[in-house]
Amino acid sequence: xxxxxxxxxxxxxxxxxxxxxxxxxxxxxxxxxxxxxxxxxxxxxxxxxxxxxxxxxxxxxxxxxxxxxxxxxxxxxxxxxxxxxxxxxxxxxxxxxxxxxxxxxxxxxxxxxxxxxxxxxxxxxxxxxxxxxxxxxxxxxxxxxxxxxxxxxxxxxxxxxxxxxxxxxxxxxxxxxxxxxxxxxxxxxxxxxxxxxxxxxxxxxxxxxxxxxxxxxxxxxxxxxxxxxxxxxxxxxxxxxxxxxxxxxxxxxxxxx
Ligand SMILES: [Zn+2]
Numbered sequence: 001x002x003x004x005x006x007x008x009x010x011x012x013x014x015x016x017x018x019x020x021x022x023x024x025x026x027x028x029x030x031x032x033x034x035x036x037x038x039x040x041x042x043x044x045x046x047x048x049x050x051x052x053x054x055x056x057x058x059x060x061x062x063x064x065x066x067x068x069x070x071x072x073x074x075x076x077x078x079x080x081x082x083x084x085x086x087x088x089x090x091x092x093x094x095x096x097x098x099x100x101x102x103x104x105x106x107x108x109x110x111x112x113x114x115x116x117x118x119x120x121x122x123x124x125x126x127x128x129x130x131x132x133x134x135x136x137x138x139x140x141x142x143x144x145x146x147x148x149x150x151x152x153x154x155x156x157x158x159x160x161x162x163x164x165x166x167x168x169x170x171x172x173x174x175x176x177x178x179x180x181x182x183x184x185x186x187x188x189x190x191x192x193x194x195x196x197x198x199x200x201x202x203x204x205x206x207x208x209x210x211x212x213x214x215x216x217x218x219x220x221x222x223x224x225x226x227x228x229x230x231x232x233x234x235x236x237x238x239x240x241x242x243x244x245x246x247x248x249x250x251x252x253x254x255x256x257x
Pocket of ligand 1: 124179203211
């Protein structure tokens with residue numbers, strides 16, 4: 001929003017300063033907003049912004065289509081974060097993407113489904129995504145870590161051409177920095193029954209929104225455009241916060257793209 005004052009924005013939208021701040025925080029206000037006047041000032045698409053303002057949500061997803069994919073959510077001080085567990089039905093080899101606030105729900109699923117947890121893929125190293133890491137490593141000492149963090153040991157660092165096989169499933173990675181310097185998206189395909197690919201995006205993109213990127217907003221948008229929105233439209237997007245969505249739904253409804 002560089003170059004546009006909050007007052008000018010609020011005036012264009014027909015809102016008070018306080019109401020605009022509430023819209024930026026929560027994505028919704030009760031008052032009718034003049035989206036057509038507001039959108040060009042903030043570089044967004046008016047039609048899509050209006051739809052988001054009215055409370056657009058992606059369609060409900062049924063994860064049973066992907067055997068086996070689970071979303072596990074943990075909450076601390078009002079911040080709910082999702083991590084994702086996948087496994088191969090036959091070999092029982094499993095991989096988890098981020099840990100959330102605590103590893104309890106992951107370890108419970110691993111025990112309940114008699115899985116061999118082999119990999120931890122980290123989307124970025126913000127605390128809410130990796131808080132359960134020590135607990136999970138204590139429980140599974142041979143766990144293989146995958147990350148874009150520069151501080152990680154060389155054997156844990158992702159290389160762009162990496163392709164990890166988990167039974168019949170294949171896991172690849174694409175760099176999506178912006179929200180976090182070490183932001184990376186993991187792409188899982190070769191699902192049973194030809195289920196669509198799955199993209200575990202961390203906080204790069206949310207349904208109708210994206211993770212804050214104070215210093216790197218342009219980079220964040222470029223990477224989302226090039227690395228995520230170029231995937232097939234039926235690709236399931238699994239974000240760190242908020243509802244599941246698809247590439248097709250975001251291309252149609254995301255006000256930034
Ligand atoms: Zn984050």
